[in-house]
Structure formats: structure tokens, C-alpha cells
Amino acid sequence: MLLVIDIGNTNTSLGVYENNNLIETFRLSSDVKKTDDEYGISLLTILNHNNLTSKIKGAIVSSVVPQLCEIYKNAIKKYLKIEAISLSYKSKMPIKLALNNNKEIGADRIANAAAAAIKYKLPAIVIDFGTATTFDIVDKNASFIGGIIAPGLKIQANSLSQFTSKLPKLKIEAPDKAIGKSTISAMLSGIVLGHKCLIEGMIKNCEKELNQKATIIATGGYSSVLFNNMDGIFDYVDKDLTLFGLKELYSLNK
Numbered sequence: 001m002l003l004v005i006d007i008g009n010t011n012t013s014l015g016v017y018e019n020n021n022l023i024e025t026f027r028l029s030s031d032v033k034k035t036d037d038e039y040g041i042s043l044l045t046i047l048n049h050n051n052l053t054s055k056i057k058g059a060i061v062s063s064v065v066p067q068l069c070e071i072y073k074n075a076i077k078k079y080l081k082i083e084a085i086s087l088s089y090k091s092k093m094p095i096k097l098a099l100n101n102n103k104e105i106g107a108d109r110i111a112n113a114a115a116a117a118i119k120y121k122l123p124a125i126v127i128d129f130g131t132a133t134t135f136d137i138v139d140k141n142a143s144f145i146g147g148i149i150a151p152g153l154k155i156q157a158n159s160l161s162q163f164t165s166k167l168p169k170l171k172i173e174a175p176d177k178a179i180g181k182s183t184i185s186a187m188l189s190g191i192v193l194g195h196k197c198l199i200e201g202m203i204k205n206c207e208k209e210l211n212q213k214a215t216i217i218a219t220g221g222y223s224s225v226l227f228n229n230m231d232g233i234f235d236y237v238d239k240d241l242t243l244f245g246l247k248e249l250y251s252l253n254k
Contacts, residue, residue: 001055003047003080004246005072006108007063009131010154011221012072014043015243016052022240022247024050036071040079047080059084060250062107062242085253087111092252094118098143105144108242112136112219113144115245119238120215125206126241127199127234129220131155137206137214148202153222156191172222200233217241 002017007030014026026046028039047053059076061084063069069086076084087107089097095117099105108128113136116124126136132155135148151159153172161169170184178193180186207214218234219241238244 001052001057002247002250003056003059003076003082003084004243004250005059005061005084006111006242006246007061007065007068007072008108009064012068013243014046015240015247016047016050016056017243017247018055020247022243024052025240025243030065030068032065032067032071034071036074036078039072040075043075044079053080056080056082058082058250058254060087060246060253061085062087062111062246064106064108085250087246087249087253091249093249094142094252095138096141096143098139098145106134109134109136109147110144111242111245111249113138113245114249115238115241116215116217117142118248119241119244120217120236122215123210123212124215124217125203126217126219127223128242129153129218129222133195133199133220135202135206137210139210140212148206150198150202153191153195156195157187160187160191203233 004015006013010030012028012030015022016024059082061069061072073084076082089102089105093114095113112126112128116126116138123139128134131152133150133152137145137147139145157170157172160167170187174192175185175188178189180189216235218237219239223237
């Protein structure tokens, strides 16, 4: 079995694959203050609870938090006795990186682009709704040509409550209507439906630059919040796309 780990700025997503089947997923907070021992014990607790520890034979880690990548790799080596692979722009992959500076690209975005190229018709636009909302664009020739990075839903919500004196913190959920009749519903409209307009507009711009329609794939923690409000603009909602990409990239780099 294979352990795949995607370390984000806020949360870390973990999955266990048995051959091509994703049999378990877990989530941990991303905390740079924790040690490799703390993460190692957390991994052991989760895997032991699911009777998986002895079955894990390989691991791959992607991270947008460099120090956590090393902490996780050390934890996996110490507690699972496995040398984990870390994904980077130097890894073997089924796509070509065609950016101005390939060193800048986040490993999670490489995993998303690789997964899209393997799993879906190209060109494709992957929209990942995490701490940030990112667009990863793979052209018809399987080249990762670039993308878009925008503040995510949670960042927007936190900013409104942080920088205004009367606006409260809120749970991100889809509003019923555009015109909010309360402070909360007005905030949700601005954040969620405003995000919808951003997404629709940027997809049009990207497809114009691609000179053709693209396959639109939504992934990430908040993808389900927007799905029912997007009027069919997403072709697929694939919440485990990044984990799938990591699994495929492990096969190329083991």
C-alpha cells in the first residue's frame, strides 16, 4: 500500500492507496511548530486504528510548506521505516512544465496538473479551492503552461472580520440569494457568489487564450460549496484529484 500526503498551508490531506484504489483518507492540521515525533505518533495512531501500518510500503509527500515536508519525511522514516519521495519540479512526470521559472511552482499544483493530464481530456483547467484558490492550466499537448492564484474563500472571510469592526466570523456555505437580507447572508453572497463570478470570468479568459474549450475540474476542500452554484460550469468535481496525482507520480519516481 502507498501513503500519499499533500501538505497545504492550513490542512494536510493524507490518503492510502491499495493498487489504484483510494481506500482511506485523513486530514491533519498543518502546524510547523509540531515536531517529527508528534507527526510520527499521529501517523501511527491513524494507521494503527485502521490496521494499515504494516501494509504501507511506500510514501510520497508534496508540500507548499517546505519545513513541513522535511518534518513529515523524517517522521515517516522514523516511525514507518520508509524513505518517502518528495515531489518537486525535478521529478519525473507525465506533463511538461512550460513556465518562466519551473522552480516556483508548488508541488500540489504539479500533482493536480499531472492528474488532469492522466485522467481527463485536454486541455484542462484544474481549480483547487484551498487556502488560496488556484487555477492550473494544462494545454492540449500536456504542457503545464501556468495558472492563476487568488485569495481563497476562507482568506476572504477572515479578512472581512479582521479588518472591519462590525463584521463577524462566519462559516463558509452557499447563500440562498445574491441580495443578502442580513449581515451574514450579505457576506456569504459577496464571498461565495463573488468567487463564482471570479471563476466564471477567469475560465472565459483562459479558454480565450487557449483558443478552445477546456475540461473544467474542481477540487479542494471548498469545491462542494461552490458546485451547486456554478450552473454546470464544472465538468467534474474531483475532491481527491491531488492525491490521485501523487499516486501516479509515485509510480514514475519510485
